[in-house]
Amino acid sequence: MATFRTPKDYTRFIKTVKYYQIANPKPRFSLFHPSTSSLDKNPKIVEIICYCLMPNHFHFLVKQKDDHGITEFTSKITNSYTKYFNIKNRRFGPLFQGEFKAVHIESNEQILHLSRYIHLNPLVGHKTNNLEWYQWSSYREYLGFKNNVCEKTIILEQFQSPANYKQFVLDQKEYGESLERIKHQLLDDPQVHSYFTPRV
Numbered sequence: 001m002a003t004f005r006t007p008k009d010y011t012r013f014i015k016t017v018k019y020y021q022i023a024n025p026k027p028r029f030s031l032f033h034p035s036t037s038s039l040d041k042n043p044k045i046v047e048i049i050c051y052c053l054m055p056n057h058f059h060f061l062v063k064q065k066d067d068h069g070i071t072e073f074t075s076k077i078t079n080s081y082t083k084y085f086n087i088k089n090r091r092f093g094p095l096f097q098g099e100f101k102a103v104h105i106e107s108n109e110q111i112l113h114l115s116r117y118i119h120l121n122p123l124v125g126h127k128t129n130n131l132e133w134y135q136w137s138s139y140r141e142y143l144g145f146k147n148n149v150c151e152k153t154i155i156l157e158q159f160q161s162p163a164n165y166k167q168f169v170l171d172q173k174e175y176g177e178s179l180e181r182i183k184h185q186l187l188d189d190p191q192v193h194s195y196f197t198p199r200v
Contacts, residue, residue: 002055003085003095010053010136013081018149020076021046023066029080040148045069047151049111052121052137059118061111063151070102108158115155116169123173131169139169 004010018034019026023043026032032039045066052059064070082095105111119142121127122134131139141147142155143162159165 001095003057004053004055004136005089007135009085009088012084013053013058013077014136014149016077016080016084017048017051020073020080021048034148046073048138048149049152049154050115050118050138050142050150052118052139054121054125054127054136059121061105061114061118063154111154112158112168116172119169120173142166 004013015032015034016029019029019032021044022039023045026039026042043065045064046069047063047065049061049063051061062070062073066072078096085095086092103114105114119131119137119139122137122139123129123131128134131137132143134140138147138150138152141150142152142165156162156165159168
């Protein structure tokens with residue numbers, strides 16, 4: 001089943017992500033406006049390094065900033081979005097099936113490869129022919145388009161420019177396609193993939 005059916009669904013989910021990464025206290029969700037929020041410098045329970053939303057699943061690369069931050073963040077964004085989706089579509093029950101999948105990142109090389117894999121998803125999943133056209137991932141933000149969801153420094157400081165990172169991603173389209181095949185062989189189509197760095 002499609003988790004995101006319309007552009008409004010994707011936009012709502014990104015708003016949910018921005019809201020629930022911020023530590024309490026904060027205004028009610030209904031009063032939160034990401035484009036005008038003054039909470040960007042407030043403490044966060046996680047930092048989003050990169051992400052990709054696909055029609056029936058999503059991926060995050062995050063850094064945990066607070067104890068149990070990833071568990072709390074994932075629970076709140078999925079619960080909040082499920083309530084929105086169920087009301088909008090007049091349905092009941094859970095939206096995200098299966099267990100939350102998390103992988104602990106142990107090396108800088110792994111961080112770089114996972115960021116590339118996440119950003120390649122729309123291309124290797126045949127959702128676009130040009131990653132710069134795909135609005136629902138952080139790839140465009142990495143190239144300079146404003147969205148202000150991610151903490152990109154940990155990745156981009158390792159490249160001379162965003163253009164060099166772009167080349168790093170696109171040089172490995174075949175790599176992404178092979179990982180996609182492996183993922184489908186090993187996992188029972190989970191909808192939530194989270195890769196995280198150690199808390200600092």
